[in-house]
Amino acid sequence: MRRARLRLRGGLAGLCLFALLSVTQAADIDELVGAAVRDNPGQLRRLLEKGVDPNALDSQGRLALVTALQEESPKSIELLLDDGRIDVRRRNRAGETALMIAALKGNLDMVLRLLDLGAEPDHAGWTPLHYAASNGDPRIVELLLARGVRVDAESPNGTTPLMMAAGYGSESAVRLLLKAGAVPERRNARGMDAADFARMASRNALAEGFEDLKRRRAARRQP
CATH class of the missing domain: 1.25.40.20 (Ankyrin repeat-containing domain)
Incomplete structure (x- = not known):
């Protein structure tokens, strides 16, 4: 019985830790996308170096790269494209890719670059x-x-x-x-x-x- 209680406590502690990590990661992703909106390269670089996934959706269903292109945040775009983890094929919750937004903006150079990166x-x-x-x-x-x-x-x-x-x-x-x-x-x-x-x-x-x-x-x- 004592062992069962210990296992239960351990399981609950693990669940609490997982929930805490999930909340922290979600906050970090929101902060990452927010930095892209504001074109804040210092904050964006810090979050990327911290290990925040640039391909994750924030709480509003936004992607950092797609949002940076929508907001025309040039410094953020460069930082994200230079990050070795970036997946240019990823879509936001609306189904939009970075290539779609670059095409909409009429940014021919960016369209060519994204195609070269596998879009x-x-x-x-x-x-x-x-x-x-x-x-x-x-x-x-x-x-x-x-x-x-x-x-x-x-x-x-x-x-x-x-x-x-x-x-x-x-x-x-x-x-x-x-x-x-x-x-x-x-x-x-x-x-x-x-x-x-x-x-x-x-x-x-x-x-x-x-x-x-x-x-x-x-x-x-x-x-």
């Missing part, structure tokens, strides 16, 4: 091409297409990069996607196609261009 140019769900098409540099759209990504990749609700370009991106991105074979007739789960996205953004000339293209494509299919 995935294409994957399930929202993709770097969706993000590049929506507001990035058309050169990034061209680069990703050259890497063989799916031009009509579908987000979870069926939205394609062409729809994003039509509603939020540049007409240069639209032309690049169409040239690569994007299908303007595709519709997402809300029944919207690229022309609808353009109209929603009051880009009426672009919307009419899509409608004209669809008419010409339909005419070519006629026997």
Whole structure:
């Protein structure tokens, strides 16, 4: 009985220690991401040297590298990329990777660097091409297409990069996607196609261009 009580106490002590370590680690990760937000290289370096995992999600589901790119924190980005443990393929709770954010920001140099470090140019769900098409540099759209990504990749609700370009991106991105074979007739789960996205953004000339293209494509299919 005495041995059983000792084992129970030992087990409880182990659980308490594990819980304490978990709370401490969670606080450290929150602090790490916070340092990336503030672009505080001193604090960030101290936490990395302490052994805090730069690939762990904080309490808000954020990743240090992805957040640093979102906040445009250059010193933090460099420190994180120089850390031998960094995994550029990791996603935050929203499913975003560092490459997706770099593409959205139109940061061509960073896109190239992340690809060299092993970032995935294409994957399930929202993709770097969706993000590049929506507001990035058309050169990034061209680069990703050259890497063989799916031009009509579908987000979870069926939205394609062409729809994003039509509603939020540049007409240069639209032309690049169409040239690569994007299908303007595709519709997402809300029944919207690229022309609808353009109209929603009051880009009426672009919307009419899509409608004209669809008419010409339909005419070519006629026997």
